[in-house]
Amino acid sequence: MQKNIMLFCMVLFSISAFSQEDLEEVKITKKQKGIKKSYTLTSNTSVITSKELLKAACCNLAESFETNPSIDVNFSDALTGTKQIKMLGLTSPYLMITEENIPSVRGASQAYGLSFTPGTWIESVQITKGAGSVINGYESISGQINTELLKPLNDIPFFLNVYGSTDSRFEVNTHFNKKLSDKWATSLFVHGNARVAKNDMNNDGFLDNPLGKQINVLNRYQYYNAESGLVSFINFRYMNDKKQTGEVDFDKDRDRGTTNHWGSEINTERFDVSTKIGYVFKDMPYQSIGFQNAFNSHNQNSYFGLNLYDIKQNSFYSNLIFNSIINNTMHKFTTGLNFSYDQYQEFVNTTDYSRIDNSVGAFFEYTYDNTDNFSLILGGRVDNHNRLGFFVTPRLHMRYNPWKDGVIRFSAGRGKRSANIFAENQQLFASSRTFSILDHSGKIYGLNPEIAWNYGISFSQKFKIFNKNAEAGFDFYRTDFQNQAVVDLMQSPQEVLFYNLKGSSFANSFQFEFNYELIHNLNLRTAYKYYDIQTDYLKGTFQRPLQAKHRFLGNLEYETQLSNGKQWKFDYTFNWSGKQQLPYTASNPVEDQFPDFSPSYAVMNMQVTRVLSPVFEVYAGGENIGNYKQQKAILGAEDPFGPNFDASVAYAPIFGQMYYAGLRFKIK
Amino acid sequence: MKHLILIAMITFLGFSAQAQTKKNKNLKYTTEVNGNCEQCKKRIEKAAFGVPGVKSASWDIGSHELTVILNEEKSSPADLNKAIAKVGHDTKEVKATDSDYANLHSCCKYDREK
Numbered sequence: 001m002q003k004n005i006m007l008f009c010m011v012l013f014s015i016s017a018f019s020q021e022d023l024e025e026v027k028i029t030k031k032q033k034g035i036k037k038s039y040t041l042t043s044n045t046s047v048i049t050s051k052e053l054l055k056a057a058c059c060n061l062a063e064s065f066e067t068n069p070s071i072d073v074n075f076s077d078a079l080t081g082t083k084q085i086k087m088l089g090l091t092s093p094y095l096m097i098t099e100e101n102i103p104s105v106r107g108a109s110q111a112y113g114l115s116f117t118p119g120t121w122i123e124s125v126q127i128t129k130g131a132g133s134v135i136n137g138y139e140s141i142s143g144q145i146n147t148e149l150l151k152p153l154n155d156i157p158f159f160l161n162v163y164g165s166t167d168s169r170f171e172v173n174t175h176f177n178k179k180l181s182d183k184w185a186t187s188l189f190v191h192g193n194a195r196v197a198k199n200d201m202n203n204d205g206f207l208d209n210p211l212g213k214q215i216n217v218l219n220r221y222q223y224y225n226a227e228s229g230l231v232s233f234i235n236f237r238y239m240n241d242k243k244q245t246g247e248v249d250f251d252k253d254r255d256r257g258t259t260n261h262w263g264s265e266i267n268t269e270r271f272d273v274s275t276k277i278g279y280v281f282k283d284m285p286y287q288s289i290g291f292q293n294a295f296n297s298h299n300q301n302s303y304f305g306l307n308l309y310d311i312k313q314n315s316f317y318s319n320l321i322f323n324s325i326i327n328n329t330m331h332k333f334t335t336g337l338n339f340s341y342d343q344y345q346e347f348v349n350t351t352d353y354s355r356i357d358n359s360v361g362a363f364f365e366y367t368y369d370n371t372d373n374f375s376l377i378l379g380g381r382v383d384n385h386n387r388l389g390f391f392v393t394p395r396l397h398m399r400y401n402p403w404k405d406g407v408i409r410f411s412a413g414r415g416k417r418s419a420n421i422f423a424e425n426q427q428l429f430a431s432s433r434t435f436s437i438l439d440h441s442g443k444i445y446g447l448n449p450e451i452a453w454n455y456g457i458s459f460s461q462k463f464k465i466f467n468k469n470a471e472a473g474f475d476f477y478r479t480d481f482q483n484q485a486v487v488d489l490m491q492s493p494q495e496v497l498f499y500n501l502k503g504s505s506f507a508n509s510f511q512f513e514f515n516y517e518l519i520h521n522l523n524l525r526t527a528y529k530y531y532d533i534q535t536d537y538l539k540g541t542f543q544r545p546l547q548a549k550h551r552f553l554g555n556l557e558y559e560t561q562l563s564n565g566k567q568w569k570f571d572y573t574f575n576w577s578g579k580q581q582l583p584y585t586a587s588n589p590v591e592d593q594f595p596d597f598s599p600s601y602a603v604m605n606m607q608v609t610r611v612l613s614p615v616f617e618v619y620a621g622g623e624n625i626g627n628y629k630q631q632k633a634i635l636g637a638e639d640p641f642g643p644n645f646d647a648s649v650a651y652a653p654i655f656g657q658m659y660y661a662g663l664r665f666k667i668k
Numbered sequence: 669m670k671h672l673i674l675i676a677m678i679t680f681l682g683f684s685a686q687a688q689t690k691k692n693k694n695l696k697y698t699t700e701v702n703g704n705c706e707q708c709k710k711r712i713e714k715a716a717f718g719v720p721g722v723k724s725a726s727w728d729i730g731s732h733e734l735t736v737i738l739n740e741e742k743s744s745p746a747d748l749n750k751a752i753a754k755v756g757h758d759t760k761e762v763k764a765t766d767s768d769y770a771n772l773h774s775c776c777k778y779d780r781e782k
Contacts (some may be wrong), residue, residue, distance in 0.1 A: 068702070328722055
């Protein structure tokens with residue numbers, strides 16, 4: 001009898017236990033937003049989710065910011081075919097670009113690095129405006145971009161993406177995933193792209209886009225043990241990228257090193273290994289320790305007409321991080337050590353600029369959060385670098401919510417870096433300019449380190465208009481250079497000068513943003529941006545070349561209600577760019593001159609996606625559907641080995657309209 | 669059956685005896701706290717952080733569960749319950765005084781269990 005009662009009791013208990021589990025299983029699925037802005041994070045960070053990434057035509061990290069107001073995407077020059085990005089008006093060398101918090105685009109990879117991460121690999125991107133965190137280093141000046149890749153433990157078994165476009169670019173992405181045990185999982189990503197046909201839409205005899213081939217393979221392993229608190233990632237990656245550009249008639253086997261035809265090849269091979277180990281202390285979820293190590297080898301061999309440029313960088317990066325609290329979780333801190341080693345073998349024509357850079361540093365970052373409406377992050381680091389010397393990097397971020405759905409942020413910080421003047425400005429090799437470094441006493445190509453302070457404030461407010469969600473905000477940032485490796489294109493069209501800043505150089509940026517849900521499922525995103533970026537050059541003070549003072553971005557997205565797994569998605573982006581200062585060319589013959597300022601222009605992109613089922617979707621779209629083209633893309637195109645040749649000035653699209661289509665297939 | 673009970677009792681006693689001799693620096697303690705809204709959450713967590721030795725505190729609006737990690741050398745779960753009740757929120761262990769309850773903002777006036 002007793003036994004029976006017990007059994008009965010047990011059954012009863014287990015039922016109630018089950019029903020409880022059932023209750024917990026109820027998930028409220030909220031529609032994912034493309035760009036998420038937090039009102040509780042201390043820094044001015046927006047997160048681009050994988051949904052937003054699908055809006056871009058394609059296909060790599062550099063191209064994934066077209067719909068994002070924080071980042072300006074500039075047009076790829078005819079030479080590299082890569083889109084360069086800017087934040088607060090400063091180019092990517094002034095940003096800290098990390099992949100899963102390991103610095104990724106730096107040194108030799110500065111010019112093309114963003115195009116070496118295929119878009120389908122990306123889980124999300126975090127964009128922080130202004131001085132970033134001290135944890136990853138001292139180099140960031142105007143912002144940080146961190147990319148999180150898909151995690152093997154959450155990934156689907158198979159993914160396929162195929163893409164083709166009218167500029168004859170083709171891409172294939174395949175992902176394979178396998179759960180090795182309940183704690184181990186692995187993913188294999190294989191990416192290939194190629195541009196196979198020569199395009200010359202403006203009939204200047206030069207290719208509008210480089211021919212190219214890229215193979216990119218990533219194999220990663222993830223370990224997660226909830227009981228012991230141990231987590232780990234191991235990544236192996238190999239990339240090989242080949243580009244050819246120049247005159248349509250250029251034959252690399254026949255014409256290389258001759259003046260028959262002007263041509264260029266840029267071949268890059270890269271190998272990466274990175275590991276991460278993290279441990280969360282038992283019974284202390286707020287305390288953890290992490291250890292990251294990364295090794296990579298980046299080897300670029302290239303020539304631009306008769307200019308030769310080779311750079312090989314072997315680097316090692318190591319970061320030990322400890323997180324804990326002081327008394328309670330309102331006071332958190334992060335502290336640790338960094339070590340980095342970079343061995344460069346760099347040759348510009350016959351000059352050898354090979355060198356070794358190394359640095360060791362320690363950081364401490366304190367976070368206060370009153371769990372209500374105020375938080376603060378105060379960080380500092382000390383570093384000892386063989387070229388930059390011994391220096392301190394302070395950073396401060398503050399957040400205050402004065403009322404409901406409103407947030408004010410402030411940030412300030414210092415950044416310091418060595419400018420890799422050749423790697424960062426290698427598009428200038430595609431010109432007849434002679435490269436002159438005017439200073440000789442510094443430790444980096446004769447130049448001193450770049451040092452800048454960045455300050456910013458921002459405000460955002462959410463509210464309702466006609467019962468629909470709206471959001472408005474503005475931010476203002478200023479970057480003040482104490483020293484800068486000035487790249488002077490204002491002196492002469494036959495020269496590029498590099499020298500230490502004499503006088504002042506600053507970048508002011510102002511942004512106003514307004515987002516509104518016009519009707520259900522139809523969202524409007526708009527941003528106006530104003531930039532004032534001035535540098536004292538030898539000849540006087542000018543706006544930084546190829547930077548528009550005024551920019552406007554508009555994005556409309558509409559999606560139908562998901563029914564039976566079927567859905568339509570529409571996306572339209574409008575980008576207007578005001579006039580831009582152009583490099584000085586007035587001393588050239590009239591036919592080889594640019595005006596002082598470029599005309600203003602607008603570019604429109606569109607995309608339609610048809611979701612046919614949860615596992616299959618097709619998409620098609622157009623870029624630059626207004627077919628705007630830069631009038632004169634290359635100066636001195638008739639005489640590429642003459643004194644006036646310059647293919648480095650791209651202020652607008654060179655290739656006109658482009659249409660594309662693709663598909664995505666998943667096995668879940 | 670008797671054996672089972674005995675074993676269970678001994679184990680239980682053993683545990684509590686151990687707990688008494690060695691105070692846990694990272695005791696995870698969960699209790700039910702009555703409340704309604706985001707404002708209650710802030711008040712409850714703030715009160716919890718005000719107790720010496722409380723290292724982390726989070727109150728869930730849905731389940732009404734307050735989970736803390738506290739250092740038993742500095743305070744006890746009883747101290748925590750008292751502190752929460754002091755700001756007007758009934759816990760499973762300690763009820764708030766009527767006057768403390770009356771001081772709550774109107775949106776936080778949860779239904780009290782009799």
